[in-house]
Amino acid sequence: MGIEFAKGHGTQNDFVVLPDAEGKLELTDDRVRALCDRNRGLGADGVLRVVRSEHVVDAPEGTEAEWFMDYRNADGSIAEMCGNGVRVFANYLVHKKLAKPGGFLVGTRAGDKPVVVNEDGTVTIDMGPARIVGESTATVAGRAFHGIAVDVGNPHLVCVTDVEIADLDLTVPPGHDPVVFPHGVNVEFISQLSDSELRMRVHERGVGETRSCGTGTVAAAAAFLHRAGRASGQLLVNIPGGQVCVSIGEDTSTLTGPAVLVAEGTLSDSWWLAG
Numbered sequence: 001m002g003i004e005f006a007k008g009h010g011t012q013n014d015f016v017v018l019p020d021a022e023g024k025l026e027l028t029d030d031r032v033r034a035l036c037d038r039n040r041g042l043g044a045d046g047v048l049r050v051v052r053s054e055h056v057v058d059a060p061e062g063t064e065a066e067w068f069m070d071y072r073n074a075d076g077s078i079a080e081m082c083g084n085g086v087r088v089f090a091n092y093l094v095h096k097k098l099a100k101p102g103g104f105l106v107g108t109r110a111g112d113k114p115v116v117v118n119e120d121g122t123v124t125i126d127m128g129p130a131r132i133v134g135e136s137t138a139t140v141a142g143r144a145f146h147g148i149a150v151d152v153g154n155p156h157l158v159c160v161t162d163v164e165i166a167d168l169d170l171t172v173p174p175g176h177d178p179v180v181f182p183h184g185v186n187v188e189f190i191s192q193l194s195d196s197e198l199r200m201r202v203h204e205r206g207v208g209e210t211r212s213c214g215t216g217t218v219a220a221a222a223a224f225l226h227r228a229g230r231a232s233g234q235l236l237v238n239i240p241g242g243q244v245c246v247s248i249g250e251d252t253s254t255l256t257g258p259a260v261l262v263a264e265g266t267l268s269d270s271w272w273l274a275g
């Protein structure tokens with residue numbers, strides 16, 4: 001019979017989408033790792049399980065969204081939130097006629113996120129507040145980078161730097177202070193292109209370097225504005241996988257960017273059962 005899946009990406013941050021309305025799939029860490037493996041599985045930065053909120057045992061109290069994005073990193077770990085994932089998830093719900101494009105909620109471990117699937121295929125997410133929570137240091141190849149810690153539901157350390165970010169070796173995780181980030185951290189390196197445009201690379205907790213990180217772009221915009229003494233503003237953020245638009249307000253933030261569904265298919269039962 002097989003197990004249904006879809007594959008999609010948001011600015012080339014790619015995901016396997018697993019429909020599981022009734023919460024019946026046994027999605028073990030090993031299965032997530034196998035699905036995301038680019039040689040022995042489908043290959044992806046993460047997995048988005050599409051499940052009705054009522055079947056999610058660790059959904060936050062007060063979740064009202066009908067559909068919950070159960071997000072897993074490629075290493076099998078669970079994360080609170082994924083900005084690019086929410087866009088792909090929303091696009092998938094509309095594609096499958098499980099939601100209407102006008103506007104709806106997506107449930108996440110960082111709370112319900114209002115989304116709008118726009119006519120041009122982009123998706124806008126109300127990401128909630130991007131909170132500046134302190135300062136810390138990241139190290140790359142022995143070099144220290146000052147960073148601003150930002151909470152976007154998940155943890156980020158944003159390093160604004162004059163160093164050519166293309167030259168940074170992100171094949172190994174940047175060092176971070178485990179006292180400040182006991183559950184690990186996503187680390188962004190950004191350079192300023194103009195007053196309204198940034199360039200960013202990211203090393204994601206539980207994944208490695210990815211071509212984009214939606215929550216990371218929001219953290220980057222918030223940190224950049226904070227450094228400039230501004231509490232709000234709109235910025236274009238260029239990542240290796242494309243460009244997104246981030247608005248930071250006093251109480252909330254929005255992320256707008258593309259969401260692409262690439263393929264739909266079926267996993268073989270024997271492959272799934274071996275995992």
Ligand SMILES: N[C@@H](CCC[C@H](N)C(=O)O)C(=O)O
Pocket residue numbers: 013073078079080081082083084085154155186204205206207210212213214215216
């Ligand atoms: N790629 C995501 C973030 C995914 C979670 C992250 N790796 C974490 O562990 O917090 C995004 O688009 O936001």
